[in-house]
Amino acid sequence: MQSRTPASRTGRPRSAAADTAILAATRQALVELGWSKLTLGDVATRAGVAKTTLYRRWAGKPELVCDAVAELFDELELPDLGSLAADIEGVVLQFAAILARPEAKSGLMAVVAESTRDDALRERIRASIVERQMRLVLEGRARAQRRGELPPEPDPQESARTVDLIFDMVAGAVVHRTLVSGKPADEEWVRGFTRVLLLGLASQPAEPGAQGAAPPGTPPRGDDTP
Amino acid sequence: MQSRTPASRTGRPRSAAADTAILAATRQALVELGWSKLTLGDVATRAGVAKTTLYRRWAGKPELVCDAVAELFDELELPDLGSLAADIEGVVLQFAAILARPEAKSGLMAVVAESTRDDALRERIRASIVERQMRLVLEGRARAQRRGELPPEPDPQESARTVDLIFDMVAGAVVHRTLVSGKPADEEWVRGFTRVLLLGLASQPAEPGAQGAAPPGTPPRGDDTP
DNA sequence: GAGCTTTCGCTACGAGTCGTAGCGTAATGC
DNA sequence: GCATTACGCTACGACTCGTAGCGAAAGCTC
Numbered sequence: 001m002q003s004r005t006p007a008s009r010t011g012r013p014r015s016a017a018a019d020t021a022i023l024a025a026t027r028q029a030l031v032e033l034g035w036s037k038l039t040l041g042d043v044a045t046r047a048g049v050a051k052t053t054l055y056r057r058w059a060g061k062p063e064l065v066c067d068a069v070a071e072l073f074d075e076l077e078l079p080d081l082g083s084l085a086a087d088i089e090g091v092v093l094q095f096a097a098i099l100a101r102p103e104a105k106s107g108l109m110a111v112v113a114e115s116t117r118d119d120a121l122r123e124r125i126r127a128s129i130v131e132r133q134m135r136l137v138l139e140g141r142a143r144a145q146r147r148g149e150l151p152p153e154p155d156p157q158e159s160a161r162t163v164d165l166i167f168d169m170v171a172g173a174v175v176h177r178t179l180v181s182g183k184p185a186d187e188e189w190v191r192g193f194t195r196v197l198l199l200g201l202a203s204q205p206a207e208p209g210a211q212g213a214a215p216p217g218t219p220p221r222g223d224d225t226p
Numbered sequence: 227m228q229s230r231t232p233a234s235r236t237g238r239p240r241s242a243a244a245d246t247a248i249l250a251a252t253r254q255a256l257v258e259l260g261w262s263k264l265t266l267g268d269v270a271t272r273a274g275v276a277k278t279t280l281y282r283r284w285a286g287k288p289e290l291v292c293d294a295v296a297e298l299f300d301e302l303e304l305p306d307l308g309s310l311a312a313d314i315e316g317v318v319l320q321f322a323a324i325l326a327r328p329e330a331k332s333g334l335m336a337v338v339a340e341s342t343r344d345d346a347l348r349e350r351i352r353a354s355i356v357e358r359q360m361r362l363v364l365e366g367r368a369r370a371q372r373r374g375e376l377p378p379e380p381d382p383q384e385s386a387r388t389v390d391l392i393f394d395m396v397a398g399a400v401v402h403r404t405l406v407s408g409k410p411a412d413e414e415w416v417r418g419f420t421r422v423l424l425l426g427l428a429s430q431p432a433e434p435g436a437q438g439a440a441p442p443g444t445p446p447r448g449d450d451t452p
Numbered sequence: 453g454a455g456c457t458t459t460c461g462c463t464a465c466g467a468g469t470c471g472t473a474g475c476g477t478a479a480t481g482c
Numbered sequence: 483g484c485a486t487t488a489c490g491c492t493a494c495g496a497c498t499c500g501t502a503g504c505g506a507a508a509g510c511t512c
Contacts, residue, residue: 009480009481009486009487010480010481010482010485010486010487011479011480011481011485011486011487011488012478012479012480012481012486012487012488012489013479013480013487013488014487014488014489015488015489018488018489034340034342034343035339035340035343036340036343039468039469039470040469040470040471041469041470049489049490050489050490050491051471051490051491052471052472052473052489052490052491053488053489053490055471055472056488056489060471102342102343105342106339106342106343108339109335109338109339109342110335110336110339110340112335112339112405112406113261113332113334113335113336113338113339113405114260114261114262114336115405116260116328116331116332116335116405117260117261117262117328117332122408125406126406126407126408130406130407149428150427150428151428151429161415161418162418164407164409165415165418165419165422166422166427167402167407168399168402168403168406168407168419169395169398169399169402169419169422171398171402171406172395172397172398172399172400172401172402172403172406173394173395173398173399174398175398175401175402176393176394176395176397176398176401177394177398179338179339179341179342180338180351180352180356180394180397180398181352181356181390181393181394182348182352183390189387189391192387192388192391193391193394193395196391196392196395196423196426197422197426197427198426198427198428199425199426199428200422200423200424200425200426200429201376201392201423201424202375202376202377202424202425203377203426236456236457236458236509236510236511237456237457237458237459237508237509237510238457238458238459238460238507238508238509238510239458239459239508239509239510240458240459240460241459241460241508244460265497265498265499266498266499266500267498267499275460275461276460276461276462277461277462277500278460278461278462278500278501278502279459279460279461281500281501282459282460286500453512454511454512455510455511455512456509456510456511456512457508457509457510457511458507458508458509458510459506459507459508459509460505460506460507460508461504461505461506461507462503462504462505462506463502463503463504464501464502464503465500465501465502465503466499466500466501467498467499467500468497468498468499469496469497469498469499470495470496470497470498471494471495471496472493472494472495473492473493473494474491474492474493474494475490475491475492476489476490476491477488477489477490477491478487478488478489478490479486479487479488479489480485480486480487480488481484481485481486481487482483482484482485482486
């Protein structure tokens with residue numbers, strides 16, 4: 001979190017219960033008020049602590065909301081459903097479910113917007129949200145490479161670039177779908193998204209009833225002009 | 227814009243010059259102050275108009291910034307570079323260049339964040355930004371289908387879904403790359419992105435020196451190292 | 453030009469939030 | 483007991499908000 005706790009200090013320790021109460025109160029306030037009408041005084045009242053306690057622990061509203069929202073994404077897990085396509089669909093649906101919650105919508109985007117003028121905040125977001133979920137991409141890719149669904153990437157630099165690209169494409173698409181387009185990232189959408197991500201736009205559209213998953217050893221772009 | 231101008235009204239007409247001055251002042255204020263520190267009073271002073279004039283034309287800060295940012299995206303054009311991959315790369319680079327500007331970064335995301343609790347604002351964004359740029363996807367796909375680079379989609383419902391999906395994937399990825407990852411969407415990144423978008427993750431990575439994304443029947447493109 | 457209508461610039465205002473300072477008290481380590 | 487730190491509470495100046503009220507300006511219609 002935000003606390004500098006140098007292992008052992010003299011004096012009264014900070015209440016850990018207050019931390020969780022404050023972050024929960026922040027999420028509740030995000031749901032009821034949204035980002036713009038959320039005030040630190042209100043959060044303090046909801047959490048049952050003094051306003052000054054908030055200012056002693058967090059530098060301001062963006063940092064507080066960042067921490068409150070970050071906890072939402074810790075429940076993400078990469079399922080093992082047997083194929084890369086199914087795994088992607090599973091984790092993307094989880095991600096979409098979190099983003100559908102009002103506290104995530106309202107808080108996450110506002111913090112990101114704020115971070116465009118605040119490098120420290122951007123780094124905080126990166127460390128507490130992005131970096132922690134990068135494991136999903138890494139694990140998913142490694143698993144798919146073992147299955148032979150993805151080509152190996154020996155060059156570590158190239159490999160890192162690919163992971164970043166995948167993360168931007170997955171997270172970006174779901175966020176854009178949910179927040180900008182304002183439509184739900186439901187199963188149907190996720191299937192179409194996964195198909196394009198794995199096979200590309202040039203591939204045939206999925207036939208009705210067909211599972212959009214890429215079978216192992218799928219040759220790239222198995223069709224020409226039909 | 228926001229003005230209700232029922233063709234002809236009696237009385238003094240609104241100054242069109244004030245409109246452009248206000249929107250320009252808003253963008254300037256976004257650059258210098260960012261979203262959170264931008265105040266309508268400050269914008270009014272910069273534009274040389276009274277604060278009350280602003281409130282007569284716009285309901286609030288989000289609506290004003292939405293209009294100010296929307297104008298930035300009107301300069302987008304779909305190039306005709308001979309192949310779908312090249313066209314995508316061209317327009318994505320334009321999009322990335324706009325998003326790299328501080329007034330776009332700071333303003334766009336904040337407005338989107340605000341729109342999560344304001345349906346009217348979300349619709350305003352959709353109409354003034356998203357819908358107006360959808361033409362790029364429609365035109366690009368039609369062109370690619372004529373070239374045989376993309377399969378035809380006879381079902382209009384399925385076709386509309388695909389357009390929405392492409393828009394979410396393209397815009398979402400660029401936004402996420404620029405704002406969340408905080409790295410530039412430069413030519414190298416755009417090449418990798420376009421390759422995945424067209425051919426999918428399952429395809430072989432581009433070899434060093436090889437041109438990315440060459441869908442079926444694509445004539446070799448000119449060059450990208452001038 | 454007379455008259456009507458709407459916009460514009462200006463000033464002033466109450467309401468609300470911000471972030472901080474100050475003080476006495478509570479909880480821990482030595 | 484003593485030093486140290488966290489906590490709750492109150493109060494404060496500074497700032498922004500959005501609006502009301504007024505006289506003047508700029509169009510249109512006749």
